[in-house]
Amino acid sequence: MRILCSKAALDAHYYDQTCPQAEKIIQENVRNASIYDPKVPARILRMFFHDCFIRGCDASVLLDSTPQNKAEKDGPPNISLRSFYVIDDAKMKLEHACPRTVSCADTIAIAARDVVAMSGGPFWNVLKGRKDGRVSRTAETINLPAPTFNVSQLIQSFARRGLGVKDLVALSGGHTLGFSHCSSFEARLRNFSSVHDIDPSMNTEFAGMLRKKCPKPNKDRSAGQFLDPTTSTFDNNYFKQVVAGKGVFGSDQALLGDYRTRWIVESFARDQSLFFREFAVSMVKLGRVGVTENGEVRLKCRLVN
Template sequence: MGFKIISSLNILLLLVTISQSGAILDPHYYDKTCPQAENIINQAVRNATKYDPKVPARILRMFFHDCFIRGCDASVLLDSTPTNKAEKDGPPNVSLAAFYVIDDAKNKLEQSCPKTVSCADIIAIAARDVVVLSGGPNWSVLKGRKDGRISRANETINLPAPSSNTSQLIQSFSQRGLSAKDFVALSGGHTLGFSHCSSFEARLRNFSSTHDSDPTLNPQFAAGLKSKCPKPNTDRNAGQFLDSTSSVFDNDYYEGLSEGKECLFRPIVVG
């Protein structure tokens, strides 16, 4: 089951980019205008990952947060202005990181083939590259996305919240044309990364009138999380890796999920 779902993740990442983009996409889009584009992006990703092992999880999460709002249009990269608060500064996105990796790739591409490769394509290719670098499968990225010019922080309220229950998450994905199966597959992105206590501590204490902790959590796992996230918690960096092999793109997330040990999120992407 796990392998099939992880395999579907690659397809679904691709489907999200296709279904939410108005452009006609082609894997050979830059073959003539910027044939070295993928190599330049890959090198930028590799260089960054060499010095910061958090880069793969951060890029994958950035890609999802970009696509889920206005499609994969790189609007998450736009900065706020005096008259507009951009997606980047919306509450769910203030913890996004590794924008410098995309900036580095863009700067090098502008030197090699000016005004050719969109930032939207850079993020999509970089997301594929971090999966591969983390031991996951490879796929051919369709290209030709156009960069969006609209970015509004208030729209980020539509991003799935860690506190959402399964029904709410399925409904949220459905509103974007994604099925429950798609939701479960895309949740596999949590095989990479780390979650801070603030994202899941509501499930550890005073969860309901009948349960102190969320009953879907393995009791021993919940107890371990409580020790890592005490009240009061003065360590802003405290939290939990999203699975036991958090730097490897594999099926461990699903295996833990089936045992109630990896469901910090009811099954969704990383940080």
């Protein structure tokens, strides 16, 4: 499945005439939701990645399942996606202000930028003019990169979407806001291989701490670990964690172990402003993946018109 960056004409000023207050409405909505629930920024950022990585940035991740069709949001990697209500609320206000104008796909793209900027990260101009897709299939969520991927698998997954190695490492830095349940990384903590009980690429003390958080058997389904436990802001500490052997996912730690990505991880760990610049560039590129020109502007993000 190959979804390359689209040639569809996106424009930072797309709504200047038709809905000049669009960005303000989305920003206020996202800010209020984040004050109420501090997990919202990480969830919206992840939602944007998961949307763009399946069929391109077409808001297919927002569609609800129907009796005839199981949608993306019910696929195994997306069961843990949350805070869809934030986009629903923003869309309702947008429909009130400028009916049938702002797509759900643009709403997620703008919201993802806003949660990063609000959390202390970079700001960039979001290119707009995406249309909403009408297709969403659970089976296609198999195409999301898994937390167990090695660097070759990650590079291949990103390349299918027209994204390079630097984009892969920069966008992985979004994990500075993330949280993971034990199920996504506990295979690294026990019986890792016939030779090693714990993944040898992992800092031993860190592994011991994670084993306490994720005991066997684990009755607490909500147990897990922040991917960057050092701060709650958007910063380059995720890369410092990886350099220290404290990447939570196998796919995080793998970035340090491969010559193709190691130098980028180390340069982002050293220089936060470099990471911020590259993250903004890569988010603009990600936002162009598979953009559809012949979709629709949904009235409600959960339903096709």
